[in-house]
Amino acid sequence: MERSMWFLDQKDMPTKWYNIQADLPEPLPPVLHPGTGKPITPNDLAPLFPMGLIMQEVSQERWIEIPDEVLEVYRTWRPTVLYRARRLEKALDTPAKIFYKYEGTNQAGSHKPNTAVAQAYYNKVEGIKRITTETGAGQWGSALAFAGALFDIEIKVYMVRISYDQKPYRRIAMEVWGANCVPSPSTDTKAGRDMLAKWPDCPGSLGLAISEAVEDAVSRDDTHYSLGSVLNHVLLHQTIIGEETRKQMEMADAYPDIIVGCIGGGSNFAGQFLPWIRDKISGKSPNMRIICVEPESCPTVTKGLYAYDFGDMSGLTPLLKMYTLGHTFVPPPIHAGGLRYHGMAPIICHLHKLGLIEAQAVPQTAVFEAGIKFARTEGIISAPEPCHDLKVAIDEALKCKEEGKSKTILIAHSGHGHFDLASYNAYLQGKLIDYAYPEEEVRKAQIELPKVA
């Protein structure tokens, strides 16, 4: 019998997150205070985050215990399945072995709950009653709404207005879980009201939504703010994905030659590859290729500058050393909303700078073509974000065919596309276009990079 799925028993589920900071050949550059330009202290972050998460952000411990209360919730959907894409292999007539770890079967449909649940928990133990956040396409807002329901925390989501209007199902899902979701700009904050006064029909932006969520959080003692990607503690929580996959690949008697995943803020792919990259750092597996895939129209790692920049568009956050297209850069309206971000997780940028991982940019239509091929072989309708992985995995599998090599390819598949069917419709109707790299806009945005001594 040829197996296509590997389950991991709940008793074998990892009980620790893996912290790459313990194994980095060089430490991460410090996060800087935007006012003083000096490294920030845990106390600087305390108005926004619980101390449990702040300490994880800077921890140098290799293994961090997952609290029992988080494990209990993880066990409502984890371990997730490792799949072998046998039907895709057959259709490509490739000698490559293609595996994918799929995070789409949980309640919210993506990898995001891995950190949403942990963040809700650490806020809960510090007595926080309410969390604010922003959401673009809605994946992150959904996950935090779900986590809030489980820990009885009130969730307020500022959703970019254009998405709020275009994706009502995402908003309704958040409401089903009991969250309060408002379009941003809203009348609930000064930032929102100021914008509405100037521009009543403003479609909103992620930067503005962050401003609203942060303003709301700091204005109330019972409220914190939560971020769904980029930061070290978020990537840490996602390592449960790769730790499970290591056990499952062993069950499948396989080891990856190539690991591929898309990067927006970087948390899903880091969650998969960080537990493997330690084999590369230790010299156990020096030739392993780790390929980060990004959109050609928002090519942060492949074309960005490695510099200190703000995490948000309005310049409210601490300064992060990362590849950046400039915090005022507005990416073209591609359908992979989760990949439209000017910056990138500092851990990913650091590893790229150290030459441990590579990056590749792909155009939108080729991404959907790969998504359709996957749907018609493996059956799964993928979100536009992981279709980026599929494009590059298929390319690599075809190279294996040309070269007659049987490599093992592991895909970090972040979730389903059930709420993204309008974009598939556009593709099938030939209405999807490839945006060129907006070089001029990036140059303009990069002029506004903050000065750091």
Place this chain on the structure above:
Amino acid sequence: MERSMWFLDQKDMPTKWYNIQADLPEPLPPVLHPGTGKPITPNDLAPLFPMGLIMQEVSQERWIEIPDEVLEVYRTWRPTVLYRARRLEKALDTPAKIFYKYEGTNQAGSHKPNTAVAQAYYNKVEGIKRITTETGAGQWGSALAFAGALFDIEIKVYMVRISYDQKPYRRIAMEVWGANCVPSPSTDTKAGRDMLAKWPDCPGSLGLAISEAVEDAVSRDDTHYSLGSVLNHVLLHQTIIGEETRKQMEMADAYPDIIVGCIGGGSNFAGQFLPWIRDKISGKSPNMRIICVEPESCPTVTKGLYAYDFGDMSGLTPLLKMYTLGHTFVPPPIHAGGLRYHGMAPIICHLHKLGLIEAQAVPQTAVFEAGIKFARTEGIISAPEPCHDLKVAIDEALKCKEEGKSKTILIAHSGHGHFDLASYNAYLQGKLIDYAYPEEEVRKAQIELPKVA
């Protein structure tokens, strides 16, 4: 560690479907030819179905081997997980143990692929190049589109126009898998054109969509027709659900006192309970309760007549002995589209008549209230159909609390509600209403029951 999920290894996946016909205390009443009133022969069905399925329809063998080609596809999502609803139990403060077998994690999101894949396979081996079907809400059309993609069979779906317009995501999903989906009435058949000539804005009905799909199938030699519920072979294919669950409940050291599921055509719930009811028939477990749940507004088993009737609204199909509200009955527009059917699987009706299973009708708003409770405890957003199960399971769990009894309740959960969020929105906004039992309409429809000698 308290476990919440039980995986079944692929090597332990059942390789046979269970055929209840071998164990019935009395045989099923025959299916009658609508013209002659005599029992139909396999040849009568040959223009519509492949002989492989027709022989399963009448087989008396207890176990039917699942072909390797079907198992290979099942293994892209099966075995599905058995869950324990620990968070729901805690929220209800009940001593009951609540388990649910969840069919929502596969590519199409419901139990329907279990039979769609098998039906596509048997058509494929008989050289069929094309299959037609109808779909209401789109669950079944999606599953057959998915199966068609995997077996390289062209799928033509006639989708009730009002659903086609209201649920564009379902239509797009079918197109992603490569199916051709048209609104019914369409210009592709005489039945459709006749209707459009009379009534250009006709919103369509399931009965008319069946007429179009059947007319299309019989007009071409390379084409067959496919049905997603009701018939014996469809229920047979779904028994993989219950056979897996038996093994998983043993792993969990549990045995159900109560099994609960919703019934529209009956295939999902039968797929779960048929493998258990043999313990009741054999006397091993005489007190096991099997509760079929239906909508109060379309209460086929609780209020219907047990009589011969057509399976479709237009009177084209053979006559089935079943509970029926009358084939011309049009149910109120409740949101559980999969439960709006005038008849019921003959096997379910027969078992009810024999006193082996019970039925219960529930109102729509209570169903959504249960769905919200489940979403805010277990996290899953359920389709409106399985929310019917949840309502009754919660009622039974609360009875256990009152009586201080720790019963084991097993829910047959058929799938997710990602495409049904508009109905949750209506509920949350207080716009959902409970339709009374339309007694007068049922009486009128039942007058038109066919005369059988």
